[in-house]
Amino acid sequence: MQINEHFANLHESYLFARVAERVREYEQEHNARAIRLSIGDVTRPLAPCVIRAMHGAVDDLSRAETFRGYGPDATSYAYDFLLSAIQNHYKKRGVALSFGEIFVSDGAKSDLGNLLDLFSVEKVLLPDPVYPAYADANLLAGHKIIYAEGREENGFLPMPEEGKGADLIYLCSPNNPTGAVYSHAQLKRWVEFAGRHGAILLFDAAYEAYVTGNFPRSVYEVEGARECAIEVSSFSKAAGFTGVRCGYTVIPNELVRGGVRLSSLWKRRQACKFNGVSYVTQRGAAAAYSEEGERECGEILAYYRENARILKEGMNGCRLFSTGGVHSPYLWVKCPYGTGEQFFELLLSRCGVAVTPGGGFGAGGERYFRLTAFSSREDTAEAVKRITELLT
Numbered sequence: 001m002q003i004n005e006h007f008a009n010l011h012e013s014y015l016f017a018r019v020a021e022r023v024r025e026y027e028q029e030h031n032a033r034a035i036r037l038s039i040g041d042v043t044r045p046l047a048p049c050v051i052r053a054m055h056g057a058v059d060d061l062s063r064a065e066t067f068r069g070y071g072p073d074a075t076s077y078a079y080d081f082l083l084s085a086i087q088n089h090y091k092k093r094g095v096a097l098s099f100g101e102i103f104v105s106d107g108a109k110s111d112l113g114n115l116l117d118l119f120s121v122e123k124v125l126l127p128d129p130v131y132p133a134y135a136d137a138n139l140l141a142g143h144k145i146i147y148a149e150g151r152e153e154n155g156f157l158p159m160p161e162e163g164k165g166a167d168l169i170y171l172c173s174p175n176n177p178t179g180a181v182y183s184h185a186q187l188k189r190w191v192e193f194a195g196r197h198g199a200i201l202l203f204d205a206a207y208e209a210y211v212t213g214n215f216p217r218s219v220y221e222v223e224g225a226r227e228c229a230i231e232v233s234s235f236s237k238a239a240g241f242t243g244v245r246c247g248y249t250v251i252p253n254e255l256v257r258g259g260v261r262l263s264s265l266w267k268r269r270q271a272c273k274f275n276g277v278s279y280v281t282q283r284g285a286a287a288a289y290s291e292e293g294e295r296e297c298g299e300i301l302a303y304y305r306e307n308a309r310i311l312k313e314g315m316n317g318c319r320l321f322s323t324g325g326v327h328s329p330y331l332w333v334k335c336p337y338g339t340g341e342q343f344f345e346l347l348l349s350r351c352g353v354a355v356t357p358g359g360g361f362g363a364g365g366e367r368y369f370r371l372t373a374f375s376s377r378e379d380t381a382e383a384v385k386r387i388t389e390l391l392t
Helices: 005-009 015-030 048-061 080-091 108-118 132-140 184-197 262-273 279-288 291-317 340-351 377-391
Strands: 102-105 123-128 144-149 168-172 200-204 229-234 247-250 322-324 330-334 368-372
Touching: 005 132, 015 340, 048 279, 048 291, 080 102, 080 279, 102 108, 102 262, 108 132, 108 200, 108 229, 108 247, 108 262, 123 132, 132 144, 168 184, 184 200, 279 291, 291 322, 291 330, 291 377, 340 368, 340 377
Parallel strands: 123 144, 123 168, 168 200, 200 229
Antiparallel strands: 102 247, 229 247, 322 330, 330 368
């Protein structure tokens, strides 16, 4: 028996694990707490209505007459109350979905990798820079990866090129790590490109809740997307579920390849390898998409947006180029000198501030670093103060 030889193509450890380990080393060496603006993990408590819903669900499990085991559907294990909440969430943006097109999961990251089970592909097109899990999942599958280059000149929003066709195309908007968001016109060009080439768009909408103004929050706001796009979203950053774990994937009925609906293939795949999300979690997720939940989660999002504004203002004050920080909890900042890895070490050792070096997101990120707005207000302001003092 042989192990999967493609593991040799991965870094020895995952980007965020490497950063976390280096921060722990710093804290042990200096007997001091670092300010962490590196890992994209939320810090605010869950919304009160979410907590109440989850407490109520726990109470349901304590009584025989309301107890629940496996979910109601042996293929999706999703309850109608959550499917309806997701359906209404999309309806507000003019997107109509049926229950059979929505698949609840334990998070976007899992689905973005597991969806590869549906396809036999030769080439995959990824933005560069981008969330490293996309590349890792495809390297493990032995796929050839080509890149659409995001650069300062195009606002880190790469557009399709006719010479760069692929079977699968990953898009992330708002982008992680750059915070850049596609307009309707730009996203339409990607949809048309995928349609011409028979490609599938895997659209990561995990940060859609941060979008304001006239920008698409779903790929299905673009005409033609139902025939070529799969959308993956999450409650992690919208409702603070990074530790609770709940997301969903949308596969429209019109999306057909080889004469087969991809939604049918995904349903069969999930029945084979997945046992669903807990009843308690689904109750909490549904509450997050209620009218009360959207108001309470909106207050939490506003807290992170204000942190992002403080970071953006601070980087502008240091005369550092950055994207993001408006429609995204991330800022993508150009190093004043050196590489992202070198600047990461400088900020950690001199300021006690941890960022994420941009090179971990792809070759296009070597001269950049990522900041997150998910810290406390006090730590965010203190980090800006320390960075400003160092650079001025």
